[in-house]
């Protein structure tokens with residue numbers, strides 16, 4: 111099931127009238143965000159800007175607590191920025207870290223079809239969309255499988271299929287591979303890569319701690335202490351992180 115799918119305008123922003131140029135799937139401009147704690151505003155995001163070309167997979171990396179998930183939630187519309195603008199293609203879907211929170215229906219087919227209930231589709235159309243989406247994530251042969259028999263990575267792929275079935279244009283993926291073994295990790299990355307070039311152009315932003323995953327990305331963003339420190343070329347960011355010898359577990 112697509113965990114969250116929101117709205118259908120081709121492009122719109124948090125700020126009214128913020129139209130996005132057609133070549134970007136995701137744009138954030140000067141985003142700041144604070145939590146209110148102990149009667150004080152605690153700044154979490156500080157003037158973050160990013161631009162992700164449509165049809166690409168980008169990764170968002172940075173130390174624990176630097177604000178990656180907060181930024182992703184703002185892009186998903188789950189949090190409102192204190193200031194700044196978001197322009198993002200729609201519909202957009204947010205897929206959470208824990209695979210067991212992704213799939214709720216008894217079978218794979220029912221789960222992927224779940225979000226299609228709001229459209230006025232014939233059973234044949236529903237079946238066709240479900241099959242295309244499952245095909246894109248390499249799970250077509252699991253159509254009739256009870257979801258409780260799936261691995262964590264397979265559940266993530268079913269969740270992504272749910273988003274694709276609803277013609278999602280942006281995938282916001284929050285540390286999907288944290289709980290997965292290497293096989294499942296590769297399966298999910300492959301599924302996301304394969305989703306980008308489907309029927310429509312899908313843009314994906316992937317938060318990860320696993321720096322080895324950077325090699326699958328078209329671009330990357332490195333954050334520190336609520337700020338975007340580097341943005342763009344993957345090899346420069348990977349090189350920078352190696353030099354810095356950041357102490358990630360999987361580094």
Ligand SMILES: Nc1ncnc2c1ncn2[C@@H]1O[C@H](COP(=O)(O)OP(=O)(O)OP(=O)(O)O)[C@@H](O)[C@H]1O
Nearest residue numbers: 145146147154172173174175176177178179180181
């Ligand atoms: N609901 C909340 N209330 C107050 N502070 C919060 C809340 N959620 C997150 N924070 C704080 O915001 C900061 C950024 O958190 P966030 O989860 O965005 O970081 P992150 O980079 O995704 O971290 P991680 O890599 O550990 O998942 C952290 O200091 C965190 O403690």
